[in-house]
Amino acid sequence: MNHQKRKIAILGSTGSIGTQALDVISRHPNRFEAYALVANNQVEKLIDQARQFNPEVVVIANETKYSLLKEALADLPVKVWAGADAVEQVVQDTEIDIVLTAMVGFSGLKPTISAIKAGKTIALANKETLVIAGELITKLALENRTPVLPVDSEHSAIFQCLNGEGNNEIEKILLTASGGPFRSFSSEQLQKVTKEQALNHPNWNMGAKVTIDSSTLMNKGLEMIEAKWLFGVNPSQIEIIVHPQSIIHSMVQFKDRSVMAQLSLPDMRMPIQYAFSYPERLSTDIKPVDFFELSSLTFEKPDTDKFRNLKLAYNAIENGGNMPCIMNAANEIAVELFLQEKIGFLQISDLIEQTMTKTVFIQHPSLNDYIQTDAEARKIALETSNIKQ
Numbered sequence: 319m320n321h322q323k324r325k326i327a328i329l330g331s332t333g334s335i336g337t338q339a340l341d342v343i344s345r346h347p348n349r350f351e352a353y354a355l356v357a358n359n360q361v362e363k364l365i366d367q368a369r370q371f372n373p374e375v376v377v378i379a380n381e382t383k384y385s386l387l388k389e390a391l392a393d394l395p396v397k398v399w400a401g402a403d404a405v406e407q408v409v410q411d412t413e414i415d416i417v418l419t420a421m422v423g424f425s426g427l428k429p430t431i432s433a434i435k436a437g438k439t440i441a442l443a444n445k446e447t448l449v450i451a452g453e454l455i456t457k458l459a460l461e462n463r464t465p466v467l468p469v470d471s472e473h474s475a476i477f478q479c480l481n482g483e484g485n486n487e488i489e490k491i492l493l494t495a496s497g498g499p500f501r502s503f504s505s506e507q508l509q510k511v512t513k514e515q516a517l518n519h520p521n522w523n524m525g526a527k528v529t530i531d532s533s534t535l536m537n538k539g540l541e542m543i544e545a546k547w548l549f550g551v552n553p554s555q556i557e558i559i560v561h562p563q564s565i566i567h568s569m570v571q572f573k574d575r576s577v578m579a580q581l582s583l584p585d586m587r588m589p590i591q592y593a594f595s596y597p598e599r600l601s602t603d604i605k606p607v608d609f610f611e612l613s614s615l616t617f618e619k620p621d622t623d624k625f626r627n628l629k630l631a632y633n634a635i636e637n638g639g640n641m642p643c644i645m646n647a648a649n650e651i652a653v654e655l656f657l658q659e660k661i662g663f664l665q666i667s668d669l670i671e672q673t674m675t676k677t678v679f680i681q682h683p684s685l686n687d688y689i690q691t692d693a694e695a696r697k698i699a700l701e702t703s704n705i706k707q
Contacts, residue, residue: 324594325413327354327438329405329429330420332363334525335443335469335586339418340367342591345603350594354408356429358421359383365390372396374413377404379425402428409433416594418469419444422527423650424692427451431685434464441593443469445540446650450643451688452547466548467593472541473548474589475567475580480549481597483572490555491545492569492577495620496521497560498533500663505624511663513656521564521584530653534666535620539631543642546635553635558628560618565607581607626667630674640683640691641674647695648673655703665703673699 326343330336336357343350352371357364361383368376368391375397378387384400391398399408409417409432417433418441419426426444433440435458442448448455459466468474472493480488499520500508516533517526524532531537542556567589569579582588585604592599622629627649634645648670655661661669677695680687 321349323349323351324415325351325353326441326594327356327409327411327414327417327433328352328420329356329409329418329426330358330422330444331355331367332357332360333420333422334523334528335418335420335590338586339420339590339594340371342587342594343371346591346595346600349600353414354411356405356408356421358425361387361390368394368396375399375408375411377408379405405429406432409438410436414438416441418590418593419447420469422446422525424450424647427688430455431458434458434462434466437462437464440464440466441469441590442466442473443590445470445544446646448544448547449540449646450692451683451685452543452642454685454688456547467596468544468548469586469589469593470541470544471584471586471589472568473545474592476545476549476570478580478592479568479570479578486572488549488551488555488570489573489575490557490571491549491551492557492559492571493538493541493545494559494561494564494566494568495535495538496532496564497562497618497620498535500533501560501562503624505664508624509662509664513659516656516663520562522586524586526657527650527653530656531649534627534663535625536627536631536649536666536670538620539628539634540646542628542631543635553632558620560620561615562618563612563615565612565615583607627670630667630670634674637679639679639681640687641679643683643688643691644674644677644679644695645670647692648677648699651696651699651703661703669699669703672702676702 328336352373354375355373356377358379377399381400388398417438419430420443423446426447430447519529564584566579571577634641652666652669676698
């Protein structure tokens, strides 16, 4: 079979998802091509990637690094662009088939919208985009007939469980969570959690932001909101199950009470590759699940009294409007402050909750409202954190 090579733009190529996506591309050079590489700040890493993968175009969002990048790649036939506008433009290139959105946080929103409007298949790894503007994004994707393929391991699992199910209605989504490194900590222990402890995830290799979100369970809150939009269910139909082994990546229950699950060892390259190759499956070098070695898979309820972020996420999506956007902005600031060791672990939830009560609520926000809300909520979160220190 002669396959057309899929040309891929990677937004966030120097991050954890981006580098693993390039690994997938390098293993299947006859199927995929890294056409455009976009990074925010890590110019040295971007230079190395450009040398290795020879893309058509590279973009650095931080304009101050432009000349350094341009000079370093002067001997290559590669276009070098810089700035936020360039990021939105590059995804419109007619050659591109798939846009992998792997930028962290709010910065992924506008380029994703731009790619959808240009009719590109979206491989969505930036969960904040759907959290912030789920209604807007799903509407745009429908209008432009743009497929949005999930890259998160949990959403990829749900997507795989739904494959071939036609119009069969989902009764319940069972969204699994590892529980993070502090699953068994007491509230007293949680007060003393350090940055180093929080960055040490038991099962997954991820970037700093996602790792902290996993340890506070905010990651599951974001994923729950993302699942609502991706699969058209109500938040009440999404149940979070703590599954410490991270082998079952999520499950779907149908009305006949049959439950489908997707299992594999925790390796992000699998859901990335599936989004790239869908509907086909390609080989990987990921180890198969050895059931005799595993011997037991366990499940427990999340403790939402200790890990309040999960409750805050359900509250945010029940309020709707710009509330998830407010929550997300406050969380981005709180995580940053925690990583700078300016606030304690338990203060992350406090700060998010306070920001959610103080920021102006808008029931039917426009894109512009989201942008203003994001800026306002960040400002309020920073001000609030200063009062508390």
